[in-house]
Amino acid sequence: MEARVAVVTGASRGIGRAVAERLAKDGCRVVLVSVRAGAAEDAAEAIARTGGQARGFSVDVARYKDVEQFVEQVKKEYGRIDILVNNAAVIRRGTLLSVTESDWDAVMAVNLKGPFNCCKFVAPVMMEQRWGRIVNVASIAAHTGDITSAPGYGPSKAGLVNLTKTLARELAPYGITVNAVAPHAIETDMSAQWSEERRRQVLQGIPLGRMGRPEEVAAAVAFLASDEAGFITGATLDINGGAWMG
Ligand SMILES: NC(=O)c1ccc[n+]([C@@H]2O[C@H](COP(=O)([O-])OP(=O)(O)OC[C@H]3O[C@@H](n4cnc5c(N)ncnc54)[C@H](O)[C@@H]3O)[C@@H](O)[C@H]2O)c1
Numbered sequence: 012m013e014a015r016v017a018v019v020t021g022a023s024r025g026i027g028r029a030v031a032e033r034l035a036k037d038g039c040r041v042v043l044v045s046v047r048a049g050a051a052e053d054a055a056e057a058i059a060r061t062g063g064q065a066r067g068f069s070v071d072v073a074r075y076k077d078v079e080q081f082v083e084q085v086k087k088e089y090g091r092i093d094i095l096v097n098n099a100a101v102i103r104r105g106t107l108l109s110v111t112e113s114d115w116d117a118v119m120a121v122n123l124k125g126p127f128n129c130c131k132f133v134a135p136v137m138m139e140q141r142w143g144r145i146v147n148v149a150s151i152a153a154h155t156g157d158i159t160s161a162p163g164y165g166p167s168k169a170g171l172v173n174l175t176k177t178l179a180r181e182l183a184p185y186g187i188t189v190n191a192v193a194p195h196a197i198e199t200d201m202s203a204q205w206s207e208e209r210r211r212q213v214l215q216g217i218p219l220g221r222m223g224r225p226e227e228v229a230a231a232v233a234f235l236a237s238d239e240a241g242f243i244t245g246a247t248l249d250i251n252g253g254a255w256m257g
Contacts (some may be wrong), residue, residue, distance in 0.1 A: 015023040017236065018042045018088045018131060020072050021099030023050035024164045025199030026148060029225035031055075035063030035188055039094065043067045046099070055252045070101050072125030073117075092136045094236045096128035097155075102201060115163045122167035123174070130178055134187065143187035144176050144236040147175050148228070151195035151251050159209070168193075172247050176198035179245030188244040190235045195251035196256055197223040218253035 017034045021027035035058045043058075045051035051067030058065035063111035068094060068163060070081045085092060100122045103114035126147055136176045137143025150168040152158065157165030172191055179189040197215050202222070205213070213218065228250050234240055235248065249255060 015039045015093040015238075016042065016085070016091050017094035017097060018044065018129070018133065019096040020044040020070075021148075022067075023047060023054045025201060026194065026197060026225045026228045027098040028054050029095070029229040030098060031057055031065065033226070033229035033233050034094065034096075034236070040064040040089065041066075042089070042092075044070045044072065044081070044099070065237065072097075072128055073102070073120035075124075075128050075131075078125075078128040079132050082129075082136070086136055091140060092133050093140070093142065094144045094146070095133045096146045096148065096232055096236070097129055099125055100148070100150075100167075101166050101245055102159070102161045103242070104159065105163050106160060109145075112161055113183070117165050118161075118163035119170075122164070123170045126171055126174060126191040127190065130174075130189075134178075136147065137187045138185040138233045141186045143182070143185070144240075145178065145187065145189040146232050146235045147189070147195045147235050148190045148232075149172050149175070149247060151193055151249070151255050153191075153193055153247070154249075154255055154257060156175060161204070164233055175247065176245045178229075183244060188240065190237070190240070190243060190245070191247040192228060192231050193247050193249050193251065194223060194228050195254050197225055197228055197250075199225060213254075216254050217251070221252065223250060223252060 023045035043051040054064035130253035152165035153168035
């Protein structure tokens, strides 16, 4: 993967950060994106300190115009974009009766419109190169419906899996593959919010009997972003310890 340029969203922590670290280790020049001012920049500095090539940008992926400007800047500075990992997401917990319209809109804006925005502006760069890898980070909830009391989250991830298949077909003639990974129960800040009871329930449902690690998701993303995965497109790879077998 020497000198490939990889854009990873939601890369300041958790799975996104592990993906950025892995791709940097594999030799990519990594562009980290996060909404929190300075967070992606800090993560990029940490990667650079270990010898990787990385730069951070503060961008809200839900904002169409901001994503357009960001991609323009990356194009200008790097001249190419080879890999896009749409990982940024949010969750708003509640029930149908308690979640608000703004909760629903925020989840859809980041989890579904965000990847659309990024694909919209990155795909033309990849089309010109006649090569590209897009990997979307979905969730087990795309298959099962949400099981953590967050009515918008599962539908946003199911939409992302559908977008993956739709774009896989549209972009295939340009040598661009589009795939998804569907993690479950990965040790990150998102899952750290679970109650003890919820954690116990989750573990009971995992045949492998443990939580997953961000690095295990990163390994799957790195594979889908590699040359070796060139005949895989429109697929969703489950990373869930056996909790759901499609
Ligand atoms: N942790 C799990 O168990 C689990 C399970 C299934 C799916 N996932 C998915 O994996 C991905 C990463 O999850 P995580 O647990 O590492 O989450 P996290 O909450 O630890 O990290 C999310 C990242 O996204 C960024 N982000 C949020 N809103 C953004 C926006 N509008 N624009 C740009 N960046 C934004 C945050 O700053 C952060 O860097 C998400 O897509 C999540 O839905 C996680």
